[in-house]
Amino acid sequence: MTVLELRGVSKVYGEGSAQVHALREVSLSVGEGQLVAVMGPSGSGKSTLLTIAGTLEEPTSGDVLIAGEPVSGMGRDDRARIRRRCLGYVFQDFNLLAGLTVAENVSLPLELDGMPARSAVQCGLRALDELGLRGRAGSFPDELSGGERQRVAIARAVVGDRRLLLADEPSGALDSANGEAVMRLIRAACRRGVAGVVVTHDAQLASWADRVVFLRDGRIVDQTVPASGPESLLTPNP
Amino acid sequence: MxxxxxxxxxxxxxxxxxxxxxxxxxxxxxxxxxxxxxxxxxxxxxxxxxxxxxxxxxxxxxxxxxxxxxxxxxxxxxxxxxTPPDLSSPPRDELVIKVLVAVELPGVDVHEVVQTHRRYLVQLMQEWTRLKEYAADRDLGFGLAVDAELFRLDAVVRWLDAADGRIKRASLEDRDLPRAPLPKTPRKVVLRP
Missing domain, CATH: 1.10.10.10 (Winged helix-like DNA-binding domain superfamily/Winged helix DNA-binding domain)
Incomplete structure (x- = not known):
């Protein structure tokens, strides 16, 4: 089932001669359990695509559907509800709240959505368990390494019944071992049914995705076709 | 080896x-x-x-x-x-030559040429990463060999990205600058066989 669908989405900033076309007629659909990477240079529209997919911004034209529901018809409150309930974000700089413990950070989206604190914390601890972070539940973000902070951010992004994980250069601030650990976690979340979109300019990070789409000057210009299977690499050349 | x-x-x-x-x-x-x-x-x-x-x-x-x-x-x-392996001379790189040729040929969209190669490389990287995902933790030698291949392909993609940007900037400058006669510079690129 399709979790995220963009249909002919365009975004224009500014007016008249100062107009900037950040996205032009972008169509993209991401199914349950699928991880899609959006690759492109700075200024190609990657981050705009992510904020529009995350309902934080509205497209100038075109439609965004989350779990089949068109976002454009929704009021502010409904959009906020979708964000709290269905979407998780992972940013390059983690964006954890410094004054809250790891467990509180992870359970916060559920509490904001009206879940009683005790159940929210239980859900949060389950998410931490799955990512091997249970032992860090009582720590504060500044007591963690960069890699651990990003893993907490991923736990927060997938806590509860989140369907869509949106990540903006999630391993950008990490070394390659921690970057790989982060991508393994995102893959694991997708195997449990979450749909994922990662925007990046980093080919190593993008190569974790099932499908890579290439963005250039606000347009999707190309995408990788699903691989024939990794076994082909191990066959000696004829 | x-x-x-x-x-x-x-x-x-x-x-x-x-x-x-x-x-x-x-x-x-x-x-x-x-x-x-x-x-x-x-x-x-x-x-x-x-x-x-x-x-x-x-x-x-x-x-x-x-x-x-x-x-x-x-x-x-x-x-x-x-003993360090000899990395002092650049290898004869077919991809570099293709891009250099594409830049010079009239009627060829060099960005499209670059993108064709980029897509191919990223697809290869996806296949290597899939192998790594399933096997690298179980076998140190295999993990190291796959990492080496991924970093090598990644370097090529990064070169294509840089080339793409450089060609784009060059074409914008070409368009914006008044056409003053440019000093003739040697354009021959020597690539050792």
Whole structure:
């Protein structure tokens, strides 16, 4: 089932001669359990695509559907509800709240959505368990390494019944071992049914995705076709 | 890696039969570099001729012939491990040549050419990453070999990204600048074979 669908989405900033076309007629659909990477240079529209997919911004034209529901018809409150309930974000700089413990950070989206604190914390601890972070539940973000902070951010992004994980250069601030650990976690979340979109300019990070789409000057210009299977690499050349 | 030194490395751990050497070589390199039996025996003969290994004296050249490393062999292996490979001259890179040609040819969209290669490389990287996802944790040698391949391909993609940007900037400058006569600069690119 399709979790995220963009249909002919365009975004224009500014007016008249100062107009900037950040996205032009972008169509993209991401199914349950699928991880899609959006690759492109700075200024190609990657981050705009992510904020529009995350309902934080509205497209100038075109439609965004989350779990089949068109976002454009929704009021502010409904959009906020979708964000709290269905979407998780992972940013390059983690964006954890410094004054809250790891467990509180992870359970916060559920509490904001009206879940009683005790159940929210239980859900949060389950998410931490799955990512091997249970032992860090009582720590504060500044007591963690960069890699651990990003893993907490991923736990927060997938806590509860989140369907869509949106990540903006999630391993950008990490070394390659921690970057790989982060991508393994995102893959694991997708195997449990979450749909994922990662925007990046980093080919190593993008190569974790099932499908890579290439963005250039606000347009999707190309995408990788699903691989024939990794076994082909191990066959000696004829 | 030379097969010669790979075999010395395996023999430095203890005596082996020829067939065993081939199987262990492939296992250690995660089967990324398959080896044929002929290569193993020819190399062993040369190593023996050079005094770097000794055979157990059997006349039979078959898979049951045993080999062990000599002191000279150990010294050769230690020296090889520490000798930097020659990376001083750029390799003749077919992809670089294609992009250089595409820039000069009228009627060719060089960005489209670059993107074709980028897509191919990222697809290859996806396949290697899939292998890594399932196997690298179980086998250190395999993980290292796959990482090397991913970093190599990544470097090529990064070069394509940089080339794409440089070509775009150059074409914008071309369009915006008044067409003053430019000093003639040598355009020949020398790529060593």
């Amino acid at each position: 030379t097969i010669r030194h790979a075999l010395l490395a395996l023999l430095s751990e203890g005596p082996r039969y020829g067939l065993q050497l081939r199987q262990e070589f492939e296992a250690r390199t995660g089967e990324v570099w398959p080896l044929n039996v002929g290569q193993v025996y020819t190399t062993l003969q040369r190593l023996e001729r050079d005094g770097l290994v000794e055979s157990d004296g059997g006349d039979d050249d078959g898979p049951q012939k045993g080999f062990k490393i000599t002191d000279e062999g150990r010294a050769e292996l230690a020296a090889w491990l520490r």
